[in-house]
Structures are given as structure tokens and as C-alpha cells.
Amino acid sequence: MRLGVSRLRFANEKIEMPRVTKKMLTRIVSYFLPYWTKMLLVTVIIITNAILGLVPPILIKHIIDSALPEKDLTQLGMLIIFSIGVTVILGLLQVAQAYLNVWIAKHIILNMKNQMYAHLQKMSINFYTAAKPGEIITRITSDIDGIQDIFNTTVVSALTSMVVLISTAVVLIGMNWKLAVVGMIILPTFIIPTRKVGKVRWKIAKESQEKISDLNQMVQESFSISGALLSKIFTKEKAELESFKKINHEVINLQIKESVVGRWFRMTITTFIAVGPMLIYFYGGYLFIKGELSIGSIVAFVALLGRLYAPVSQLSNIHIDITRSLALFQRIFDYLDKRAEIENKPGAIELEEVQGKVEFNKVHFSYTKSVKVLDDISFSVEPGMMIALVGSSGVGKTTITNLIPRLYEVNQGKITIDDLDIRDVTLESLRNNIGVVMQEPYLFNATIEENLRYGKNDATEQEMIAACKAAYIHDFIMNLPDKYQTVVGNRGIKLSGGEKQRVSIARVILKDPRIIILDEATSSLDSVSEKFIQKALVPLLKDRTSFVIAHRLSTVLAADQIFVIENGTIAESGRHEELIRKNGLYRKIYDTQFNDNSEICKGG
Template sequence: MKQGIGRLRFAKEEMPQVTRKMLSRIMSYFLPYWKKMLLVISIIIIISILGLVPPMLIRNIIDNALPQKDLMLLSVLIFVSIGVTVILGLLQVAQSYLSIWISKHIILNMKNQMYAHLQNMSLNFYTDAKPGEIITRITSDIDGIQDIFNTTIVNALTSFVVLISTAAVLIMMNWKLAFVGMIILPAFIIPTRKVGKLRWKIATKSQEKISDLNQIIQEAFSVSGALLTKIFTKEKDELARFEKTNKEVITLQLRESVVGRWFRMTITTFIAIGPMLIYFYGGYLFIKGEISIGSIIAFVALLGRLYLPVSQLSNIHIDVTRSLALFQRIFEYLDQKQEIKDKPGAAKFEVIKGKVDFEKVYFSYNSKVKVLENISFSINPGTMVALVGSSGVGKTTITNLIPRLYEVNRGSIKIDDRDIRDVTLESLRNQIGIVIQEPYLFNDTIEENLRYGKKDATEQEMIEACQAAYIHDFIMTLPDHYKTIVGNRGIKLSGGEKQRVSIARVILRDPRIIILDEATSSLDSVSEMYIQKAMVPLLRDRTSFVIAHRLSTVLAADQIFVIENGTIAESGNHEELLRKKGLYRQIFDTQFKGGNFLGGSSSPSEVS
């Protein structure tokens, strides 16, 4: 199982630049919670001011209460100190809860935004993007930035307020001692930029490897992947591939962690030096009678409040840099252009008749390979159209353009004489039902899979749809009837049973235009018989496009288009095309007469 090509990478050797545009975009996620953010800031200021009280009380205990042997003063000072500590604890709990609440709701909104954005991407996006990469961006990448407010921004605000207030108190107590304590502060900042750049590079590579790991997991544990692994006895090879990538992820995460540890060790060393300088110079000032012992002890206690915010502010640069790497990955996906979307003022299709016109349509999946050229035809309501031709000539592409799964490069497609680009995607696709060769069923009940076609379908409507699709009797033989879980991708059902459930789902939708993409391909004769019967009520009085697979389908068609090299080589009904003795006659003689399959569907990979 090769990992997909065409990954959308953002990683560059240059570290992300903190621009006003990026900061503005990041802050837009915080603006809805500005009231709670103001409350958090207010609590931070109160905590910072109250945090100055205990060291000052310690100074009074040592300089006044103990020398004077004043038990009452000692008791009051200790009681006040305990009270302040309790209040600080309660405020910190409140601040922590609010910070977490804000960060979690930002993550909630970002994931919703990402999910909605990706849902509106065209199939071209999913052709190139890897499922594991998408999963990583919408989960771990977004989860990885939740600390930017919960810790980074809160720590920055706290550190700034604590730094300013503590420095002011230290200077008021003794400016000479304050200068000695602050002289090593530049040493906290010097290594910050280098460490931040290194951590950003490692974090970038780490997230890419996590995407690879998710892709391996997604491939290996899907039903198709697990089946393929077992058939070819590749369990050991897949395990080796997983172990290799998993080890690379752990190695990168360890490197990032070690980089941070070395940085913190350096900062810790400088933090330990500061109090020693205070004791040395403070002792000198005490001997000279310029300061008391209580002041020295209070000074050392306050010095921790000075160094800690500087250390945190230094780390914040690293954390912000790492967060920018994640934001850049997230924004790269959010900035992916939605090729197909509603135009401003798009109208809604209410009820359509089903007339379909292609007018000089050109299409290609990329600029190098042309898929469709100058496709033009007009189909009246209720007409059944068969598309025949060899594999990869563009049959499926034609049908995919009708519901705007892809956008035409040139020309136009009209339904009831209205350009499909002038109507909303939802109202357009509500008029179209598609049955593909390999139907997709969710790992849920038959009932819920049917409701995907019509959310508010009644039980009777579901039964009638399933009866029309010749699947109701089978469902009633199951232990839980319509409540039966079908398994991942409907694996608990046979191919024919899944197909009939998907047809019932389309019947519930009651569309005016039907697209059948080799719906009976690879089925046994009994299943095919049931599918053919199920198609009768499905196609009745509807415009339909059928990628021909069996001779019976071709004979039933009102109009046949023979597709060759992305163009309509011939058109007409069966008898007319036989009389022309052209390409259709050749296909009929070599394939239809022998009862063989006729071609296959085209896809981006096949065409290109």
C-alpha cells in the first residue's frame, strides 16, 4: 500500500514570520470571547498583586514580630499570609478554568471551520490529498495549538504583570540590590531565538511524520487495506513500515523535548546564581547597616517572582514559534481554494423537468492531460442515455460534471435551460441521484443508511423504497431487520445487497436525474437480475445517464453516446448506430455479441 502522491506540503526551511496579517488572523479566533478574556486579565492582575503580599509579610515576621516577641502580631501576619495563599489558590483555579474554557471553544470552532471547509472542496482536492494528512490537520494540528491561549498567552500576560510589579517593589525596597538581581536577566534571552528556530524545524518534521503515521494506520485498518494485507500475507511488512515511521516520530519528539530541556537547564542555572548574588551583596549591605535580614529574605523570595516571568517570557517565544508552525499548516488547508462553490445570488432549483444540455464542454484534471473536448448534446426529460466506450475515455467524467463534482474548464452545462453554475449546489445535487459501482454504506444500521437519502423518511417510505429495490424481503430475514448494523463500508452485506440498499436510498431521495455508473458491474447473475428489476422504478419517468455495462442496458437506451478520446464519436439509438457500421458496430461485434463487459469507468488516475 503505497503512500499517496501529491501531498500538500507547507514546510520550508525558513522559519515563519510573525506578520501583522497572521497575528490578526489568529486573534480573530479570540475576539468572540473578549469578555471572558477581560475577566481572565483582571484575575491575572489581582493574582500578581496579591502574590507580592506573602514575601512582604515574611519580612515583617522576621524584622518585627520575632525580634519584638510579639505573639499577637506573629499570629496576625501568619493568618493573613494563609488567607492570601488560599485566595490566590481559588483565583488561580478560576483563571485556569476560564483559560481552558476559552481555548477549548476556540479549538471547537476551528475544527468545525476546517471540517466545513474540507467538505466544500472539490474531488480534485481529495484526489491529491492523503487521508492521513487530512486527519492530522483536523485533529492533532489543531489540538496542538490549544495551549497558545491556555498557557502561552496567559503566561505572557501573567509574566508581564508579575515582572513589572515585582521589579517596582524590589527597586522601592533597595535599588542597589535590585540592580544586582537584574544584572543576569539578559542571559535568559540570548539563547531564545536559536532554540526557537530549532524547535520549529523539529516540530514541522514531527507533524509531517505524524501525518505519515496516520496514513499508514488509515490504510492498514480500513476493510480494503486489511483484506489486501491478509491476501498477500504482508502483515510483517506493514508492521515494519509502521514501526519505522513510529520510531521516526518518537525520535523527533525526543529531539524537540531535549532541546527544551537544555534550554531550561541553562535558565535554571542562571536562576540559581541570582539568590547567591543577593545573599552576598545583601550580606555586605546588612553589615553596613543599610538593610535588614528580613528584607534580604523577602528580596530572595521576590527574586523568584522576577526570574520566573523572564524565564516564561523567553519560553513563550519558543512556544509561539512552535505554534506558528501549526497555524501555518492549518491556514494552508483553510486557504486551499474552493474550486466549486455557490456564486453570489445563486438561485435554487425547486422542481425540474430533467432536460440536460452540454454546450461545447471542455475539461481536464490538470493542464497537461485533456479529458473531454467539445462535448455537446441535448437530452429531453425522461430520456435514458447510455455511455459506451473503452476504459478511461471520459464516461464517468461526463456524469461527474452534471452534479458539479468537478467544474468545466470551458463551455456550459444546463438543466432545464439554466446554467448549473447559476444555481446553488445543494438544490442542484438534490435533483440528482447517483448509483456507483461500489456503493458506500456507513458502519451503522440499514435504517440510518437509508435516511441518508431522506432524513425525515417515515418507516413506511423506507419499506416501499426497499420493496421497489427488491431488498425488503432480505432485510426482514435479518435478526434486527432495519436496525441491523451493516459493518464498515457495508462489509456484512454482499455486493448485490449493498447495491440494492444504495438504490433504495436513491429512490427515497426521488431525484429527477439519475446517474448509474456501472451499477451491475462485478455482480453475479442473481444479484444482477435483482438490480435490473430495482432499476425499473428508479429510472421510470426520469432523465438517466447510464454507463453501459451489459447489452440489455444498451438496447433499453433511448440515446447512445460512443465516447472515444474524450469526444462523442457517434450518437444515436442501437439500430441507427448498427447501420452506421462505425465504432459502435465494432464494439458491438467484439464485445456485446460475446456477452463480455463493455469498458469501465474513467477516473482521474485512469485518465491521467
């Protein structure tokens, strides 16, 4: 059911062949150029193979026309030994070529995956909000893995076919030009229908890749911890299985269609390939009767004819392979060409020795042009101050905190840290000085130690223990069977919410940033866990500039300054006592919590 939109989208999409441009071809070639020496060696092997491949049929001619009629066993033995030796050498060269083919293709894939991964890391949160994880996985795995087939079946195969075709044609014409012409008469029938077949195959290949993306998306969603829990709670296993079967069946059908498209065309080619030797036997027999040709020449001619037809058959399909290759490269380039919205500006400087002064100056922001989220936000925060952001859900609290580490870019105005515009400093140095504790902490499916080291990779054991003690989680960890080597499971599922939160706080303490952003970590925890978290936050917030999206009254009371956000603007600001006396929006929020014993607000 959830894949219906994707199917409808593709059904309405106009399928167009990829445009072959000089820029595109140059870009493709650039991935092969670093390995030009090995590709040159492959070319030499291909040429050597093509020449040596001509030898056995010629030796057969001499065996039939010379060694056997003359009853010369020495000559016969030498010709057979020579033929076996050439065959062994051909086998060794083919093994070497296969190794080089795989080596080159795998290293091109290695570089492209590294490039894609590095590029995706630069994409803004906007990109990940809109993109489907399954689509991303497909682009970086199966799409790029397809490059190996492109290299082996398109580049190497085309080069091999051309060399074999030319060398074989030269030898055939040299042996008897009349017989060569007869053998080549049917060659045009191999080429004529290929363009139409290529278009059909490309269309199916493109649709197949789209369906594989949908399949990957479904697997990613279904077997994430959240998806698995949801399907079990709502008993949707059977429905999910049926959906998976349906899309999987569609993928298989498309792949079958792609593999068999043009089979009637290939059957026709196969028929003509069988007719060729018969023509040679007929016309060659005529020339033999007239005394113009020997029997050995006829046999050698038929043997060489297979070497002529095979590359022509492969080259007749080269348009299909090139079209499919271009479709893959086009999908890869589509992602590589997506612009990273947030990048280091030329000459960006390092943000060092941060004091923690943060200032918003007439900041405007919107996720889309039609919906304004923040409107003319201005404030100044001195180093070490704690700022509480309160307001109803969706008014822009989280957006304000996301702008500080440049997860999004402001539309107008500027944000400064220690009087430096954050757009003038490197992203790495900016974010190294900012720590974020999210409302729903994310832990990797790894050990506690590995999750902690994400905050500081070179942290010593003493530093980790000190951070965990400060976060009130060390004693809990030491009671686990594997202590710091305990694997926490997917998204930390083996830990409780409070335990995960304290591990994430310890991770930020290890990072030791000057600015802290806290999406109130206790809003969904029980009172015992909340007590521990509140204690853990004391060393984290001490002497640091902090922005807290407040859900609890205790957080608000501790703040040096409170910003009440409404409709993307700062409606009120001040300390708790001042805002209570104003009897405005803050007072209404405060009275709601006090009277109803509820949270000040949820979300942001």
C-alpha cells in the same frame, strides 16, 4: 517502503521560519476576539494573583523583623492567619483561571474545527484526489488541538510572566534599589541565545507534524476494510508492522528532540538562578552589617527574587513558543486558504420543479492542462429519456456524468438543466435533483436505517419500507435479526455486493431525484444479484432522465439514445438498431460482447 517519498520530499524541502505579518497576527487575534470578556476576566485574575503573590514574602519580613523580635504572639498569629488566607485565595483564583483558560481554548478549537470541516466540505473532488487522508486528519485534529497549548503556554503564560515581572520589580526596587540592581544583573543571560534555539525547535516541530501526518495516513490506509483485507491476502502484516514501527520511531525521536532542544541553555539559566540568591545574601549581609537593611528584608528579597527569575525564564522561551505557535497556525491557514474550485456564484438561484431536460453545449474539460479529456461535447436530452454511454475504458464516460452535478467544472462551454446553466443555480438545489448509483456503493458503518436516511433524513418508516420494496431489499432486511437496525459494518462489509447495491438504490429512491446517473450497478455481480438489481432499477428510472454508463447489453437495448464515446468525443449516437446498421464503432463493441460473451466495456 510507501513512506519513502514523503521522507524524501521533506528532506529536500527548504525549512523557513513563518513570516510574521500584520495580516497573519490580525487573523490569529480574530479567533480570540469573540471571547474578549472572558479573556478580560482572565487578565484581572492574573493581575490580582500577581499582587496577592507579593504579600506572603512581605509578611515574612514583618514576622522576622517585628513579631519575633518583639515576642508578640498576637501579631505573629495575625500575620500567619493573613498569610494562610492569601494562599487560599490565590489557590481559588488559580482554579478559576485554569477553568477559564481551558474554556476559552476549547471554544476556539471548537470554532476552528467547525470552520475547517465546513471548508473541506466545499473542496472539489480534485482536492480529495490529490490530498492524503492522513494529512487531512492531522490538520483537523492534532494541528488545531495544538491551539490549546498555544493559548495556555504562550498567551496566558506571557501575560502572567509580564505582570509578575513588573509588579515584583517595582516592589524590589521599593524595598532597596541597590539590592534590586544586584539581583537583576544576571537577567540578560536568560535572553541572549533564545533566537537560535527557537529556529531549531521550529524546524523540528514542523518535521514532527509532517511525520505525524504520514503516521495517520498509514493507520488510515492499513485499517480501512480494503487495506486490512489486502494486507491479509498478500500476507503483508509483518511488513506493514515494520513500516509502522519505523515511522512511529521517527515520530518519537523527533518529539524527544523537540522537548530537549535548548536543555543546555536552560541548564545555564538554572545555574544563574541559583547564583542570584547567593549574591543577595552576600550583598544583603554587607548592607545588614552596615545597618542599611534588616534580616527580614534579606529573606523577603530572596523569596521575591524567585518571582523575578521565573517569569524572565519563561519570557526568554516565549520566542520559541511563539515560533512553534506560528508554525501551527501557518499549517492550519494553508488549508483554510485553499481555494474551493466549485462554489455558488453570487446571486445563484434555486433549481425548482425540475423537468429533467439536460443539454451539453460545446463542453470541453481536462483534469490537467496537458491532457484533454472531453473535446466539444454537445447533445440534448429530453425529460424522461434514458441515455446509455458506451466506449472503452478511460474515454470520458464517467467524466461526462460527473460534470452534471458539478463535481468538476467545465473548462469551456456550458451544461444546462431545463435551459438553466448549472453554474447559475445553487449547488445544493442542483445536487438535490440528481441521484447517483455508483458501481461500488458506499455504505457507512451504521444501521441500514441510518444509511437509508442519508437519502432523506425526514423519511417516514412507510417511505423507507416502500423504497426498499421497490429496490427488492425489504424482504431480505426483515429476515435479519435486527431488521432495519442492523449495522452493516465498515463500507457495508456485512452485506453482499448485490445487497449493498439494492440498499444504495433504495436510498436514491428515497431521495426522489429527477435525474439519475447510473454507473452500471450490475457489472461485477452474479446473475442472481443482477436479476434483482435490474428489477430494482425499473422504479428508479421510470419517468426520470437517466444517464447510464453501460456495461451490459441489456442496458443498451433499453436506452432511448446511445452515445458512443471515443477519445473524449461523441463518435456515434442513436438507438441500438440505427447504430448496428451503421456498422461503425458501436457495431464493433456490440460484436465483441455478442461473440465473446463479455462485457461491452469496463470502467469509464
